[in-house]
Amino acid sequence: xxxxxxxxxxxxxxxxxxxxxxxxxxxxVHSMRRILxxxxxxxxxxxxxxxxxxxxxxxxxxxxIAAFVPAVNEFDIIRLGDYFxxxxxxxxxxxxxxxxxxxTTDRTSGMLALYLASPLNRTTYVLAKFIGIFSVMLLVxxxxxxxxxxxxxxxxxxxxxxVDFVASIARAIVAGGILAAALTGLGMFIxxxxxxxxxxxxxxxxxxxxxxxxxxILTEGADAPDWVMFLSPPDILGKAxxxxxxxxxxxxxxxxxxxxxxxxxxxxxxxxxxVGLTWWRYQHIEVDR
Amino acid sequence: MTAVQxxxxxxxxxxxxxxxxxVLLRGQLTRxxxxxxxVLAGISILLMFVGRGVATFDREQASVQLLSDYSIALLxxxxxxxxxxxxLGNLIEDRLLVYLWLKPVPRWHLAVAAYxxxxxxxxxVVVVPIVVSAAxxxxxxxxxxxxxxxxxxVIAYSGLYLFLGVRFTWGLWLGLLYLVLxxxxxxxxxxxxxxxxxxxxxxxxxEQGTDVSIPLAERATWSSFLIPIAVAIVAVALTxxxxxxxxxx
Amino acid sequence: MTTPPPPxxxxxxxPPPPPGAIAQPSPSQLQPIPADALVxxxxxxxxxxxxxxxxxxxFAVSPGVTALLGPNGAGKSTVxxxxxxxxxxxxxxxxxxxxxxxxxxxIAAEIGLAxxxxxxxxxxxxxxxxxxxxxxxxxxxxxxxxxxxxxxxELDANDQRFLPTYSKGMRQRVKLAQAIVHExxxxxxxxxxxxxxxxxxxxxxxxxxxxxxxxRAVIVSSHVLEEVERFGxxxxxxxxxxxxxxxxxxxxxxxxxxxxxxxxxSSDRPRVLASALIGEDNVSGVSFSGDHIEVDTNDIVAxxxxxxxxSKRVEARLFEVAPLDEGLESVFKYLVGR
Numbered sequence: 001x002x003x004x005x006x007x008x009x010x011x012x013x014x015x016x017x018x019x020x021x022x023x024x025x026x027x028x029v030h031s032m033r034r035i036l037x038x039x040x041x042x043x044x045x046x047x048x049x050x051x052x053x054x055x056x057x058x059x060x061x062x063x064x065i066a067a068f069v070p071a072v073n074e075f076d077i078i079r080l081g082d083y084f085x086x087x088x089x090x091x092x093x094x095x096x097x098x099x100x101x102x103x104t105t106d107r108t109s110g111m112l113a114l115y116l117a118s119p120l121n122r123t124t125y126v127l128a129k130f131i132g133i134f135s136v137m138l139l140v141x142x143x144x145x146x147x148x149x150x151x152x153x154x155x156x157x158x159x160x161x162x163v164d165f166v167a168s169i170a171r172a173i174v175a176g177g178i179l180a181a182a183l184t185g186l187g188m189f190i191x192x193x194x195x196x197x198x199x200x201x202x203x204x205x206x207x208x209x210x211x212x213x214x215x216x217i218l219t220e221g222a223d224a225p226d227w228v229m230f231l232s233p234p235d236i237l238g239k240a241x242x243x244x245x246x247x248x249x250x251x252x253x254x255x256x257x258x259x260x261x262x263x264x265x266x267x268x269x270x271x272x273x274x275v276g277l278t279w280w281r282y283q284h285i286e287v288d289r
Numbered sequence: 290m291t292a293v294q295x296x297x298x299x300x301x302x303x304x305x306x307x308x309x310x311x312v313l314l315r316g317q318l319t320r321x322x323x324x325x326x327x328v329l330a331g332i333s334i335l336l337m338f339v340g341r342g343v344a345t346f347d348r349e350q351a352s353v354q355l356l357s358d359y360s361i362a363l364l365x366x367x368x369x370x371x372x373x374x375x376x377l378g379n380l381i382e383d384r385l386l387v388y389l390w391l392k393p394v395p396r397w398h399l400a401v402a403a404y405x406x407x408x409x410x411x412x413x414v415v416v417v418p419i420v421v422s423a424a425x426x427x428x429x430x431x432x433x434x435x436x437x438x439x440x441x442x443v444i445a446y447s448g449l450y451l452f453l454g455v456r457f458t459w460g461l462w463l464g465l466l467y468l469v470l471x472x473x474x475x476x477x478x479x480x481x482x483x484x485x486x487x488x489x490x491x492x493x494x495x496e497q498g499t500d501v502s503i504p505l506a507e508r509a510t511w512s513s514f515l516i517p518i519a520v521a522i523v524a525v526a527l528t529x530x531x532x533x534x535x536x537x538x
Numbered sequence: 539m540t541t542p543p544p545p546x547x548x549x550x551x552x553p554p555p556p557p558g559a560i561a562q563p564s565p566s567q568l569q570p571i572p573a574d575a576l577v578x579x580x581x582x583x584x585x586x587x588x589x590x591x592x593x594x595x596x597f598a599v600s601p602g603v604t605a606l607l608g609p610n611g612a613g614k615s616t617v618x619x620x621x622x623x624x625x626x627x628x629x630x631x632x633x634x635x636x637x638x639x640x641x642x643x644x645i646a647a648e649i650g651l652a653x654x655x656x657x658x659x660x661x662x663x664x665x666x667x668x669x670x671x672x673x674x675x676x677x678x679x680x681x682x683x684x685x686x687x688x689x690x691x692e693l694d695a696n697d698q699r700f701l702p703t704y705s706k707g708m709r710q711r712v713k714l715a716q717a718i719v720h721e722x723x724x725x726x727x728x729x730x731x732x733x734x735x736x737x738x739x740x741x742x743x744x745x746x747x748x749x750x751x752x753x754r755a756v757i758v759s760s761h762v763l764e765e766v767e768r769f770g771x772x773x774x775x776x777x778x779x780x781x782x783x784x785x786x787x788x789x790x791x792x793x794x795x796x797x798x799x800x801x802x803x804s805s806d807r808p809r810v811l812a813s814a815l816i817g818e819d820n821v822s823g824v825s826f827s828g829d830h831i832e833v834d835t836n837d838i839v840a841x842x843x844x845x846x847x848x849s850k851r852v853e854a855r856l857f858e859v860a861p862l863d864e865g866l867e868s869v870f871k872y873l874v875g876r
Contacts, residue, residue, distance in 0.1 A: 043458075046459075047459055047462060050466070054470070089469045089470055089473065089474055092469060093462070093465060093466060093469055093470070096462065096465060097459075097462055193321075194321060196375065196379065198374060198375055198378070198460075198461035198462070199321065199322070199325070199371065199375075201461055201462055201465060202325075202367060202370050202371055202461065202465065203325065205367075205465050205468075205469060206325075206329070206363070206367050209363060209469070209473075210329075210332060210359075210363060213358055213359055213362070213363065214332065214336060214359070216358075217336055217339070217340070217355060217358065217359070218339060221340060221343060221351060221354075221355065222339050222340060222342070222343040223343060300674070300675075300676040304673070304676065305674055308670060308673040308674050309674065311670070312659070312662070312670050315661045315662070316659060316660065316661045316662075383657045384653070384655045384657055385657055385658070385659060387624060387651065387653055388659075388667075388671065388716065389674070390624070391622060391623070391624065391646050391649065391651055392643070392646050392674040392675060393643055393644045393645070393646040393647040393675065393676065394643060394674070395643055396643070536619075536624065536625040536626060537619070537624040537625070538624075538655070
């Protein structure tokens with residue numbers, strides 16, 4: 001072996017670069033970790049743990065009842081269609097924690113400017129954040145139902161055959177996916193305005209709760225026409241979920257009288273509009289740090 | 290130990306609390322927050338106009354229910370969340386609390402000033418729309434109970450949310466959790482849980498004052514007056530304690 | 539600014555330990571606490587969970603300018619925060635003029651702090667901010683005093699702009715103004731010259747000295763050695779959370795007797811002189827730097843006696859014999875690198 005002195009000095013990276021797709025993937029994974037408090041101190045896991053726990057809690061209770069009191073199944077006391085109503089507050093709170101946590105902090109800390117100085121542009125930044133938040137939202141919109149269907153099947157209360165089982169899982173994924181997309185878009189759009197994550201959280205919850213109450217007052221108290229319910233995104237999203245799951249609840253309210261196809265289309269439209277508004281907002285947002 | 294003695298300094302609360310109050314109040318009334326509060330208040334009045342236009346069998350019942358479902362259930366707690374939690378919480382987050390904390394006054398002066406700033410900012414924003422809403426219904430017997438419920442609601446929620454903002458980094462989200470989960474879901478399941486819901490005391494005031502039966506109104510009349518005030522006193526005391534014990538950045 | 543009255547001179551005695559307690563050597567037994575000490579930090583430690591931010595630090599600060607020196611993350615800001623009561627020590631005690639700043643809020647009247655963070659109140663002008671600080675300190679004529687200190691730090695009291703529009707240097711000066719408006723005896727400044735231009739730095743350093751000359755303890759935290767050398771020679775060096783050294787940094791250098799001194803020698807016959815120096819017992823190394831010789835010696839006194847006769851013996855003329863590592867940088871590198 002010959003003796004040499006290697007002049008290392010400064011060397012530019014000449015290797016392969018992973019490109020924008022890898023940047024999007026990295027940012028999405030980072031956002032997911034941040035929402036779930038992964039690789040952070042234990043206190044950052046409390047909020048996601050509470051909300052995810054509440055999202056699964058009705059499923060655990062329902063499975064327990066079905067397993068230990070089989071007779072209750074004959075009376076159809078437990079309905080899959082009721083599930084959204086049970087966990088809607090957990091969904092609102094989870095959205096109110098997730099979206100502001102990964103968006104407002106980027107603007108206040110100056111990270112948004114750094115991201116935009118990377119291969120990411122405004123569109124791919126929004127895409128990455130959407131993927132990250134959406135993926136985690138599936139934990140509360142899809143996972144509990146899939147868990148419920150699997151557990152029901154194991155205790156003998158689930159769908160009859162393999163085809164029905166697969167169909168039920170597919171319905172849960174589609175229904176939960178649309179719901180997750182809409183909540184993610186709404187959460188991201190609202191979070192794109194205030195710089196304080198707390199204000200964004202309040203605004204998200206207010207945007208969920210107020211239309212529900214106002215629409216109920218108008219249709220049930222003021223005899224407004226049923227189509228007024230289309231102006232309440234949380235109601236439409238919940239109803240669309242029931243229809244897609246295949247177990248719509250009918251309490252003879254205005255929401256229950258709406259055409260199911262229109263409700264599903266409206267939910268998809270809401271998801272598209274919220275995501276589109278978020279994209280539009282980030283094209284115009286001023287990056288001052 | 291050193292023999293150098295400090296100058297005697299006594300700053301009365303009459304001097305310090307207004308000084309704290311001016312600094313705190315100015316910082317909270319931003320355009321965004323005022324807009325949000327205005328929207329919340331405007332919805333309250335709008336709903337009452339709509340309700341008034343409906344020919345309903347029991348106007349008094351509908352009026353009280355409407356006030357309870359929106360103004361009591363949402364307007365008061367959401368408006369308070371917007372102002373109370375960030376009052377000191379934002380100063381902690383921005384590392385500005387040091388400029389108010391490192392002063393030769395007991396910590397309770399700062400806690401009381403912050404609470405006063407929240408309440409005085411909220412009272413006109415919340416009570417006025419609620420009184421107007423009650424007046425719009427045409428049910429004269431609703432105005433006084435609604436005013437009372439609004440004032441006591443602001444008093445109670447302000448203390449609670451001020452404390453959450455100081456004690457916890459996620460204080461505002463915890464406030465939302467209390468509002469959404471406890472007050473709107475769990476307190477409906479049992480009377481025991483409802484005792485921990487401020488809303489139940491405010492609903493009781495509405496029910497007792499109007500003789501109109503509404504849900505979540507099973508509290509005793511005397512407790513509906515005293516508990517919101519007690520919540521505020523305890524919360525402000527806990528806020529002062531938290532300010533005295535926490536490390537300041 | 540008015541000059542505070544001089545402290546009465548009386549020896550300070552540590553309190554006797556309680557019965558049954560193990561007698562620990564107090565700072566006064568290890569090193570007497572100066573009678574005029576305004577701040578005493580006694581075996582202070584601070585833990586954040588498993589992280590030891592400050593470990594068993596003991597020092598006293600008298601009137602004058604004292605530099606709190608250390609690399610980034612050494613624990614300087616944590617020590618400063620404990621000195622004004624913002625943070626509670628995990629163990630040990632901090633006293634300001636004989637009182638705990640944590641449990642006695644009244645002592646805040648004698649403490650002025652300009653913290654490191656740049657954040658400011660978004661809804662206040664400079665005058666409003668300093669005046670509010672004065673009011674909360676119980677200063678009579680708060681408005682007049684606020685204007686006076688703003689002028690002292692070369693800011694316009696009539697500027698109607700809100701603080702977030704200020705440059706970094708202007709914010710630094712506003713922070714300093716609110717720290718001194720109530721004429722405290724103890725002034726703590728965390729990185730106070732950051733963001734200031736050279737002329738402003740000179741003005742601020744002069745102000746610090748003026749405050750120190752008035753009998754106030756001005757404690758300046760910094761990791762910029764060129765700044766610290768201007769504050770004066772009194773330093774407290776903290777590294778990795780521990781007290782590395784305290785006192786006059788030149789005297790600290792003199793105590794570093796296990797480290798060779800380095801000198802630069804200019805001569806008309808450098809190589810001849812270098813050859814002769816290598817043979818000396820007290821010379822541990824010789825190197826060339828351009829036309830100069832750099833010599834490391836373990837015994838500066840013996841070397842100083844020997845260099846002149848040796849130069850004469852080899853017929854070399856000496857133009858310069860200058861120490862290269864007497865400055866603060868040398869002291870700092872040694873203490874931090876240990």
